[in-house]
Amino acid sequence: IGSPGGRPNLQFVPFSSALDAGFWHELTQKKLNEYKLDESPKPIRGYYYNGDPPGMPARLTLEFSAFDMNGPTPAHCCPAIGMLYNTNTLESFKSCDKKLLLEQAATEIWDAITSGNAIKNPVLLNKFLLLTFATEALQNSYDQLCQKEGLTALPYFLIKCHEDSVHVSLLRNWDDFLSDQREKVIFGVYDPCNFTQYPGWPLRNMLILAAHRWGGLLQSVEVLCFRDRTMQGARDISHSILFEVKLPQLTSSSDCPKAVGWEKNPKGCMGPRMVNLSECMDPKRLAESSVDLNLKLMCWRLVPTLDLEKVVSAKCLLLGAGTLGCSVARTLMGWGVRKITFVDNAKISYSNPVRQPLYEFEDCLGGGKSKAIAAAERLQKIFPGVRAEGFNMSIPMPGHPVDFSETTLQQAQKDVAQLEKLIDGHDVIFLLMDTRESRWLPAVISASKRKLVINAALGFDTFVVMRHGLKKPKNHEIGDSPCNNSSGSVDLLGSSLFSNIPGYKLGCYFCNDVVAPGDSTRDRTLDQQCTVSRPGLAMVAGALAVELMISILQHPEGGYAVASSSDDRMNEPPTSLGLVPHQIRGFLSRFDNVLPVSLAFDKCTACSPKVNLDDDFEM
DSSP states (O other): OOOGGGOOOOOOBOOEEEEOHHHHHHHHHHIIIIITTOOSOEEEEEEEESOSOTTSOOEEEEOGGGGOTTOOOOTTEEEEEEEEOOOSSHHHHHHSOHHHHHHHHHHHHHHHHHHSHHHHOGGGTOSOBOOOOOSHHHHHHHHHHHHHHTOSOOSEEEEEEOSSOEEEEOGGGHHHHTOSTTSOEEEEEEOOOOOSSOOBTTHHHHHHHHHHHHTTTOSEEEEEEEOOEEETTEEEOTTOEEEEEEOOOOOTTOOOOOOOOOOOOTTSSSSOOOOOOTTTTOHHHHHHHHHHHHHHHHHHHTOTTOOHHHHHTOEEEEEOOSHHHHHHHHHHHHTTOOEEEEEEOOBOOTTSTTTOTTOOGGGGGGGOOBHHHHHHHHHHHHOTTSEEEEEEOOOOOTTSOOOOSHHHHHHHHHHHHHHHHHHHTOSEEEEOOSSSGGGHHHHHHHHHTTOEEEEEEEOSSEEEEEEOOOOOBTTOOOTTOTTBOTTSOBOOOSSSTTOSOOGGGBOOTTTTOSSOOOOHHHHSOGGGSOOOOOTTHHHHHHHHHHHHHHHHHHSTTGGGOOOBOGGGTTSOOSBTTBOOBSEEEEETTTTEEEOOOOBOOTTOTTTSTTTOSOOOBOO
16 A cells, blocks of 8 residues: 555554464374375365454464364354465475465455455455454444344444444445445454554455445545453453555556565564474373363263362372272273372282283283282373372281281381371272271271272172261361251251261261271181172272262262262252262162161271371361
8 A cells, every 4th residue: 555645654464373283183184084195275264353462463363173164153253264275295385386376365355356256255355354342332233233144253344433323334235335425434344453553464455445346436445443352351442443544546457466475484584384293293192182072071061060170180099909999990080080099019810800900911920010000000001191100008907917026017107107198198088998907097097187088898799889977177167058057966857867967977987887897808707708799890889989979079068068868869969960978889689779878986996086096076
């Protein structure tokens, strides 16, 4: 645009391309599976918007949806229609006539201008479209026009102002819109530029259109560049600029104007820009994205209130890496849990791999690998995004005397210290061992540290999955549950004696014992010493143990949630995932589950203040 009469030249700020990693990934898939050696141009679709802070360049964004020409456009964005030229070799890329491609694109725009198609479909002028707001009156008029046209945004439009109103219309309605030649018409453009003195790139071709189409009537035009910003939570259009531009002299027979537009690289030269996609295309990163997407789809489509962050961030300690431990670990990974730690002192035997899915035959050779360490290594192979550790250690148990030699005592003390450290560093403790007494010390330590404990135990064709009561500190109120009254007592006026019991008054695995746990492997009869159950039982119990944990985490009061019982099956569930029971007792022979609830025993050998390591909590 010239500058006769001493007027300054109008300068434009070009777009800066912003290509998302998803775009490159989608292009890779299409190249491998669809395009192959085909180098013909492919239409693509991007968008630009007004969301960047002042001083940032205007961005043209391409993401994974760029190849879906009919896909939705993000809110407050204008679609941009372009063309993809993909070569098969570096030599083809270097030898490509970029000037010719630019001239061809310019010719297409010029043809749209001369034929009048650009008036009917302004997107032909520019590949970048965006939605904006100016004054409130203009905003309302603009929104009404967009709604009428069934569009989310209009990149170019006409504005006519009266004393008390603003009218907005499409470019193709020029003749009808300008019925009164005395009224001034303003050309509106949605401008993504952040520079205070220059308009953005989208205005260029619209001015050429105006010069070609209406140059005989107009020597200059007034242009309003709309710039919508959000400042401290409120809309601010003060960055918009209004100016007058002298149009170049064009005729209907004029040749296509000289085309410019190739984007400069970071060095300011007209050369290719390099993008390092090594991290984005890392299979480990892709696996994490896919796992997260599965969970998000469940949240988006089925359970909008699901708080995935509470699940993914939960640090889980699995005491026992046998049949139950393997099943629990796999289900935890299915829920996206990233931190899983195993504790076990056994080695993998030949009978394990068929029931314990984290082990294989080779793990049994040479005396067998450590279960805890092998399980952690296998989780890393299944999903590299998980942070898995294994500790090969014993847990001191009542009824199992310790050799009083100095070495044995020191090792036992180290094991207790290590166990306490592990419990302290995790959020959820799973008790998955094959003896009752091995669960006692972890239950005691977890109660003292107020950790959520999920306990799963197996019989031959029965199982129990339960959460331990989560003790509350003295003089500490837990939520506003209707079961909690000012005196701290429990409301037992429900449908049964054990209804409406809050989480801090629930019993643990040992609350029903009248004697301390002993050596079950020694004191049982021969037929009782076999720990093998029906093969499907551990998978059922392991999955329910994890699902119980998830339901607890989704409850507003977490481990302090009131326990759901079998009587609540027909009532409105307390969470989006359903009930939050205290116990799930299953009977595989009848394919039946019951949900009993039991109060904590004030003389329990594991969770009562009488024996606990920390007596500073209420029962």
